[in-house]
Amino acid sequence: MTTSFFKANPDIIKPYALMDLDDTLFQTQRKIDAWDLPTTEPETLVCATVNKQDEPLSFMSQRQATFFNWLLASTELIVVTARDRSEIKRVKLPFDSWQVLTHGAIILTSDGALLSSWQQHMYSKLAPLQDKLNQLSELLTSHSQSEQSHLVFTPHIDSFNNGSMDEELTIYLAIKHAQKDHQALVDLAEKLPTLIRDFDQDFYVHVNANNLAILPHAVHKRHAVQFLLEHHLDHQRPSFGFGDSLADLPFLQLLDWYGMPNHGQLHEQYQSKSSG
Structure with missing residues (x-):
């Protein structure tokens, strides 16, 4: 057998970079302050997202902006995010490849069209699960409307094709706390399995900072990324990615290399283990 050695090749093949967005590439001013991120002087911040009133909401540090610019020039950047189709429009960054949205329930092609094979699968x-999701919605709506709850409940709904027509379906349920009380969301997450029959059989719960999501097991970033890797991406091209959340780890583990920012849920999890 002849052993070959590495030779530099001027013909660069771009790797795939599969990237979570919020708290990985940008974050709110509140989190910038909490994490004491470097290169975040007001004059160097780059606006990355806006709120529903079109006001700046999330920002990239100078280092994050440089990193993102390098990703755009050197990789095929694929978005993998919990944001839905309306929320992604408030991200003011240029994307020109696949987008995995709504925790993996939606895949958009490079021209922004729904990937029909994935839509029919979802x-x-x-x-x-629509009856159970509607039942949960009613329970959470009544609970969030009580004066002392401080919960803000949002069902995430999109249009899916059943082979002959489009139909509006609830994908998952999101809850925030008006006073950003993380422990209140953790306590609620523990109570959820008692609300409806066979909850754990059909759903899982993810809590990260001030976000609680109730998701069907079929809705996961990992499932959508696996579908892309197997059916649409070039197997000869390397892949890597980054994410900040425990919910990102399963999709990251499908890639050739993966990492995390030095802040956020994943970092805190492994930092506590290494120091324990």
Whole structure:
């Protein structure tokens, strides 16, 4: 057998970079202050997202902006985010490849169209759960409307094709706390399995900072990324990615290399283990 040695090749093949967005590439001013991020002087901040009133909401540090610029020039950047189709429009960054949205329930092609094969697959998984999701929605709506709850409840809904027509389906349920009381969300997460029959069989709960999500098992970033890797991405091209959340780790583990920012949920989890 002949052993070959590495030779530099001027013909660069761009790797795939599969990237979580919020708290990985940008974050709110509140988190910038909490994490004491470097290169975040007011004059160097770059606006990355706006709120519903079109006001600046999240920012990139100078280092993050440089990193993002390098990713755009050197990789095929694929978005992998919990943001839905309306929320992603408030991200003011240029994306020109695949987008995995709504925790993996939605895949958009490079021209912004829904990937129909994935949409039909997700329809088959979500349609049987609509009664239970509606039941949970009613319970959470009444609970969030009580004066002392401080919960802000949002169902995430999108249109899915069942093979012959489009149908609006609830994908997952999101809850925030008006006073950003993380412990209140943790306590609620522990109570959720008692609300409806066979909760754990159909759903899982993810809590990160001031976000609680109730998701069907079929809705996961990992499932969507695996579908892309197997059916649409070039197997010869390397892949790497970054994410800040425990919910990102399963999709990251499908890639050739992966990492995390030095702040956020994943970092805190492993920092506490290494120091324990």
